[in-house]
Amino acid sequence: MNQPTRCCGITRCLLILLFSIYAVNSGNTNWGNEAPSPHQAVHSPKPIRHNQLQNRQTSRAQSIKNKVRNQESPQNIIIILADDLAWSDLSCYGHSWHETPNLDQLAESGIRFTQAYASAPICSASRASLLTGKSTARLGFEFVTKNELGTQQIDQATPLQAPPYQLQLELNQLTIAERLEPLGYQSFFAGKWHLNAHHNGYLGWSPTHGPAQQGFQKAIQDFGSHPYGWKKSQPPTIEINGEYPEDSLINQICETLAEQPNGTPTLSVASLYHVHTPVKTTCQWLIRKYDQRVPMDSPAREKRVRYAAFVETLDHHVGQILRTVQQSDRQRETIIIFTSDNGGHPEYTANAPLRGSKWNLYEGGIRVPFIANWPNKIAPGQTSDRPIVGYDLLPTLLDLCKAKPTDLRDPWLDGKSFADTLINHPPKNLSCEDPDRSTSQAEPEHQREMIWHFPYYHPETGYASAIEKIGIDDFKVSKTHPHSAIRVGRHKLIWFPETDSTELYDLDSDPSESINLADTSPSLNQNLRQRLTDYLERVNARLAIAKTK
Numbered sequence: 001m002n003q004p005t006r007c008c009g010i011t012r013c014l015l016i017l018l019f020s021i022y023a024v025n026s027g028n029t030n031w032g033n034e035a036p037s038p039h040q041a042v043h044s045p046k047p048i049r050h051n052q053l054q055n056r057q058t059s060r061a062q063s064i065k066n067k068v069r070n071q072e073s074p075q076n077i078i079i080i081l082a083d084d085l086a087w088s089d090l091s092c093y094g095h096s097w098h099e100t101p102n103l104d105q106l107a108e109s110g111i112r113f114t115q116a117y118a119s120a121p122i123c124s125a126s127r128a129s130l131l132t133g134k135s136t137a138r139l140g141f142e143f144v145t146k147n148e149l150g151t152q153q154i155d156q157a158t159p160l161q162a163p164p165y166q167l168q169l170e171l172n173q174l175t176i177a178e179r180l181e182p183l184g185y186q187s188f189f190a191g192k193w194h195l196n197a198h199h200n201g202y203l204g205w206s207p208t209h210g211p212a213q214q215g216f217q218k219a220i221q222d223f224g225s226h227p228y229g230w231k232k233s234q235p236p237t238i239e240i241n242g243e244y245p246e247d248s249l250i251n252q253i254c255e256t257l258a259e260q261p262n263g264t265p266t267l268s269v270a271s272l273y274h275v276h277t278p279v280k281t282t283c284q285w286l287i288r289k290y291d292q293r294v295p296m297d298s299p300a301r302e303k304r305v306r307y308a309a310f311v312e313t314l315d316h317h318v319g320q321i322l323r324t325v326q327q328s329d330r331q332r333e334t335i336i337i338f339t340s341d342n343g344g345h346p347e348y349t350a351n352a353p354l355r356g357s358k359w360n361l362y363e364g365g366i367r368v369p370f371i372a373n374w375p376n377k378i379a380p381g382q383t384s385d386r387p388i389v390g391y392d393l394l395p396t397l398l399d400l401c402k403a404k405p406t407d408l409r410d411p412w413l414d415g416k417s418f419a420d421t422l423i424n425h426p427p428k429n430l431s432c433e434d435p436d437r438s439t440s441q442a443e444p445e446h447q448r449e450m451i452w453h454f455p456y457y458h459p460e461t462g463y464a465s466a467i468e469k470i471g472i473d474d475f476k477v478s479k480t481h482p483h484s485a486i487r488v489g490r491h492k493l494i495w496f497p498e499t500d501s502t503e504l505y506d507l508d509s510d511p512s513e514s515i516n517l518a519d520t521s522p523s524l525n526q527n528l529r530q531r532l533t534d535y536l537e538r539v540n541a542r543l544a545i546a547k548t549k
C-alpha cells in the first residue's frame with residue numbers, strides 16, 4: 001500500500017537531484033546577486049565527461065549527508081597565498097624591520113610552522129602542486145608557464161636539455177576545489193592563477209584552463225593595486241601615514257567573503273600578487289618609514305626599503321581579509337591558511353640563515369612561512385617544527401573535512417595529512433631521526449620522504465652573467481642547474497644530473513647547507529640517493545637529458 005507513496009517520494013527526490021545538477025551545470029552557483037564585475041573573468045565550465053556526470057550526481061546526493069557528517073569540519077576554508085614571500089619576511093618569523101601586525105596576530109591566535117616548504121622554487125609548478133596534492137615530478141609540471149610550446153634556450157652552452165615547457169595544469173588533474181565538491185563545498189578563486197599559457201597578456205587566464213575549468217564556481221581575475229595593473233602610468237602617490245592604495249582585487253575578495261551564505265561550506269583561494277616583482281609602491285610614507293629603519297650598511301638597501309613597503313602592504317591586504325571574516329558570523333568555523341608559493345627573491349630580500357633563494361632547491365628557495373588559524377579547533381600560540389610541504393595541504397583539508405577514501409577519486413596523491421598537528425596535539429619535533437636507522441626504531445613519520453624536482457636551468461635570460469655559486473644573502477641571481485632533492489627526517493640530499501653528483505646536509509645542525517656530508521656519510525648518501533631515484537622512476541619524472549651533438 002505504501003508503494004505509490006514511495007514512488008512519488010523517489011520521483012520527487014530525483015527531480016530535486018536533477019534540478020540541483022542543472023543549477024550546477026548552468027553555472028547558477030554564484031552566491032550573491034551582484035552583476036559581474038568588469039574585472040571578473042567569465043569562462044565556460046569544464047566539459048563534463050560521462051563518468052564525471054555520474055560522479056556529480058552521486059556527489060550531490062551525498063552532499064546533504066556529508067553536511068550532517070561534517071559538523072566538526074571547517075565550514076569555511078580560506079587559503080591566502082602570497083607570491084615570493086620569503087620564510088624570513090614576517091615579523092613573527094623574526095624579521096627585524098618588516099612590520100606585519102595582521103599576520104603576526106593570525107599566527108599568535110593559531111599555529112605557525114617553522115619548517116614548511118613550497119612544492120617548488122618557482123610559481124606555476126608550486127601552485128599546480130598545491131592545488132592537486134601531487135609533487136611537481138608526478139605532475140610533469142616543474143617550471144613556469146609560457147606563451148607557447150617550446151624548449152628552454154639558454155645564452156650559454158649547457159650539457160643538458162631541460163624537458164619541454166608545460167603550458168597548463170591539465171584538466172584531468174583534480175584540484176582541491178573538485179575534490180571538495182563532493183563534500184558539498186562551493187569554491188571561489190581570486191587573483192594569480194598562473195596555471196595556463198599566458199592569455200591576452202602576461203598571467204591572463206585562458207578560457208580553457210582557468211579556475212572555472214578546474215572546479216571553482218566563482219573566479220575573479222584582477223591585478224588590483226599591484227604594479228602589474230599600473231600599465232602605462234604610475235598612480236598618484238600617497239603621502240599620508242597609514243593610507244594604502246585602494247585595491248580592487250582585495251575589495252572583491254572581501255565582498256565575496258561577506259556574501260557567502262551561512263550553511264554552505266565554502267573554499268576560497270585568495271591568491272595575491274604581492275610581493276612579486278616589480279617591487280614598486282605609491283606609498284611614499286612607507287618609503288620614508290623604512291628608509292629610517294633599514295640599516296645604512298645593508299646590502300641592496302634601496303631595493304630592500306621598497307620591498308619592506310611591499311611586505312607591509314601585503315600585510316595590510318591580508319588584514320582587510322581577516323577583518324571581513326571577523327565581522328562575519330562564520331569566524332569560529334573558518335580555517336585560514338596563509339603561505340607563500342616559493343622562497344624570497346635574491347635581489348630584494350634576505351633568506352639567511354638559509355642558503356639560496358627563489359629558483360633553487362636550497363632551503364631559501366623552498367622554505368616558506370605557513371600559518372593556520374581556526375578558532376574552534378586550533379589552539380592559539382602554537383609553533384610546530386614538523387616538516388610539511390605544499391602538496392600536503394590538499395590531503396590535510398580533505399582529512400579535516402572528513403573525506404572518505406571513496407571521495408578520493410584519484411589515489412595518486414603525494415601529500416600527507418598533518419591535520420593531527422593542527423588539532424588537539426602538541427607540536428611535534430619530527431626532525432630528530434636518522435633515515436639510516438632501522439624502521440622498527442622509528443615512527444613512520446620520521447621516514448617520510450619529501451621530494452622536489454627542478455630539471456631546468458635558470459635564469460633563461462642572463463644565465464651567462466649570473467653568478468656561479470648559490471650562496472647566502474649574496475643579493476644576486478645565481479646560476480641554477482637542473483637538480484632534484486629529497487628530505488627524510490633531518491637530512492636533505494640534492495642530486496645534480498649534469499655531474500651525477502650529490503650534496504647531503506644535516507638541516508638540524510646545518511640549516512645553512514654549508515657542510516656537504518656526501519663523502520663523509522656514504523651510507524646515508526647512498527640511501528637517500530636511491531630513494532630519490534626510485535621515486536623519480538616510479539612517477540615517470542621528466543629529466544634533463546644529454547644534448548645530442
Ligand SMILES: [Ca+2]
Nearest residue numbers: 083084123341
Ligand atoms: Ca612566486
